[in-house]
Amino acid sequence: MAGGNAIRGSRVGAGPMGEDERGETAPRRQVRYYCGRGHVSAPYFALDAEVPESWDCTRCGLPASQEQENPPPMPRVEPYKSHLAYVKERRSDEDGAAILEEALAALRQRRRL
Ligand SMILES: [Zn+2]
Secondary structure: OOOOOOOOOOOOOOOOOOOOOOOOOOOEEEOOEEEOOOOEEOOEEEOOOOOOOEEEOOOOOOEEEOOOOOOOOOOOHHHHHHHHHHHHHHHHHHHHHHHHHHHHHHHHHHHHO
16 A cells, blocks of 8 residues: 555544554554655554654655654765765776786796696
């Protein structure tokens, strides 16, 4: 079932928590999460389930928190990626150099034999 349906729940006699659906075996509660872009995600959790502090926004995938006034910071994708790319690049360069060195050494040895 899709979350974030705010239209539901206005039925007369609907309880505050999970009473609006008959035949419900496990009681559930709806938890709202707010992402940095102002989206609201409202997944359902079983009452005895542990509710995570953050949730990935169902609309944009950003991390969302239960505090509307204090959503998690938007991850700065650009610098993180370029830094990671830089580290990866350097590492693979070093690895590549080591592998090349090994290959050359093996080649030289084979020639000597
Ligand atoms: Zn969002």
